[in-house]
Amino acid sequence: MHVFILLLPLTFFVSSVSAQPLGVTHTFSNTTIADADQVNQNFSDIETWINAYLVVEGTNTALGERALSNNTTGFFNTASGTTALYSNTTGFTNTANGTGALYSNTTGYSNTANGTGALYNNTTGRSNTASGTYALSSTTGVIENTASGTNALYSNTTGIGNTASGAF
Numbered sequence: 001m002h003v004f005i006l007l008l009p010l011t012f013f014v015s016s017v018s019a020q021p022l023g024v025t026h027t028f029s030n031t032t033i034a035d036a037d038q039v040n041q042n043f044s045d046i047e048t049w050i051n052a053y054l055v056v057e058g059t060n061t062a063l064g065e066r067a068l069s070n071n072t073t074g075f076f077n078t079a080s081g082t083t084a085l086y087s088n089t090t091g092f093t094n095t096a097n098g099t100g101a102l103y104s105n106t107t108g109y110s111n112t113a114n115g116t117g118a119l120y121n122n123t124t125g126r127s128n129t130a131s132g133t134y135a136l137s138s139t140t141g142v143i144e145n146t147a148s149g150t151n152a153l154y155s156n157t158t159g160i161g162n163t164a165s166g167a168f
Helices: 036-053
Strands: 054-057 060-063 078-080 095-097 112-114 129-131 146-148 163-165
Touching: none
Parallel strands: 060 078, 078 095, 095 112, 112 129, 129 146, 146 163
Antiparallel strands: 054 060
């Protein structure tokens, strides 16, 4: 009897400079019949690797070194990337994707930051959307701004209800 195992390609996004590469105990070639114990060990290796970098705490999800690491009572937050939503304590319904995205956010809520350093200095602002490296990066407590593009609305500190599209 031959056992055929279908291995689906797995892609993991971990924005962490110290993340270890995914390794499995056993490797197989096309002509090798896989032993069930060896295959199960490989799945166990993958599970261990994922659990080392993925934190799901209540209603928050963090993936990346020090992502959401200061959260106390904030909820429905998603952080993906090294230090994404790093300073968040009680902020809620925030989404940060990229190294340092929403880094300084403490109590701000309903913000979306996609890109390295997007909304980096936001602390208490709400309902902002930044897409692009360092978009809306200088804002601290502004509300309802939308910036799309590298450094879009970078120097905005007090504006409310602005929309910018394009780099710088």
